[in-house]
Amino acid sequence: MIEVKDVYFSYDDREVLRGITLEIKQGEVFGLLGPNGAGKSTLILHLNGILKPKRGEIKIKGINPVKEPKKVRRIVGIVFQDPNDQLFMPTVFEDVAFGPYNLGLRGEELKEKVIESLRLVGMEGYIDRETKELSFGEKKRIAIATVLAMDPEVIVFDEPFANLDFRGKKLVENIIRRLRTQGRTVILASHEPEYLLNCDRIALISEGRLVKVGPPQDVLIPELLRENDLDVPPLIELFYDLNLGIPKNLDEAMDLILRKIRAP
Numbered sequence: 428m429i430e431v432k433d434v435y436f437s438y439d440d441r442e443v444l445r446g447i448t449l450e451i452k453q454g455e456v457f458g459l460l461g462p463n464g465a466g467k468s469t470l471i472l473h474l475n476g477i478l479k480p481k482r483g484e485i486k487i488k489g490i491n492p493v494k495e496p497k498k499v500r501r502i503v504g505i506v507f508q509d510p511n512d513q514l515f516m517p518t519v520f521e522d523v524a525f526g527p528y529n530l531g532l533r534g535e536e537l538k539e540k541v542i543e544s545l546r547l548v549g550m551e552g553y554i555d556r557e558t559k560e561l562s563f564g565e566k567k568r569i570a571i572a573t574v575l576a577m578d579p580e581v582i583v584f585d586e587p588f589a590n591l592d593f594r595g596k597k598l599v600e601n602i603i604r605r606l607r608t609q610g611r612t613v614i615l616a617s618h619e620p621e622y623l624l625n626c627d628r629i630a631l632i633s634e635g636r637l638v639k640v641g642p643p644q645d646v647l648i649p650e651l652l653r654e655n656d657l658d659v660p661p662l663i664e665l666f667y668d669l670n671l672g673i674p675k676n677l678d679e680a681m682d683l684i685l686r687k688i689r690a691p
């Protein structure tokens with residue numbers, strides 16, 4: 428689905444991506460983990476042709492985003508880290524309608540798409556609000572709706588949980604769960620391992636290099652996280668020490684602990 432082949436990128440003469448090679452399969456929930464400045468956002472901006480590799484190549488379903496950015500942008504939707512980079516229209520309706528309007532939707536069909544997308548992020552009551560009046564968390568949810576409204580096969584979330592309260596985080600988790608059941612490909616970039624427990628695979632990136640890629644139990648190793656300036660959540664530390672594997676969530680964590688306690 429997504430092939431990243433030996434990609435290098437520099438801002439002026441500062442090299443930020445140094446030979447990244449990755450393959451992401453259709454329907455995968457794929458985590459991009461790395462400390463601040465590792466190059467996660469830079470890599471993401473390559474996936475729909477906003478940035479062009481200095482060396483190497485990217486293919487999305489066989490299409491090169493540099494050569495055919497419009498085609499690729501119909502496949503890959505990116506939810507930017509800062510919603511202010513995503514929202515630029517006066518009202519919420521206009522912001523969410525912008526993408527589907529460009530895809531050809533009009534009238535009732537367009538309105539229904541906007542309402543449906545806002546409902547998915549719990550913001551249908553905000554349809555006529557002025558975007559600039561909204562709080563950061565509200566803007567973040569509208570930004571997600573603008574991407575959902577275009578029904579992309581691949582959705583990339585850059586630090587989707589940053590600056591969200593408990594309810595906002597749960598809502599994003601539920602959206603990701605729904606996208607997974609729909610068989611969409613989801614990419615989640617974060618510097619916090621605890622948000623990537625549920626991923627199928629995780630790529631650990633540091634200083635523009637791929638350090639490791641694999642399922643959570645192979646990548647979320649306390650020593651490896653520390654070596655790469657990442658936080659080690661107590662849950663991961665505990666489960667690693669007890670040799671219990673990596674739980675996907677608190678329910679599974681409880682289950683694993685109870686099984687361990689009850690084991691003869």
Ligand SMILES: Nc1ncnc2c1ncn2[C@@H]1O[C@H](COP(=O)(O)OP(=O)(O)OP(=O)(O)O)[C@@H](O)[C@H]1O
Binds near residue numbers: 464
């Ligand atoms: N537009 C830009 N011009 C120059 N340098 C940039 C630009 N954007 C990012 N950088 C630099 O590139 C490096 C990688 O940044 P990037 O935003 O890709 O990292 P990141 O892993 O997403 O970090 P974070 O977790 O802080 O979002 C950083 O050193 C950053 O300062």
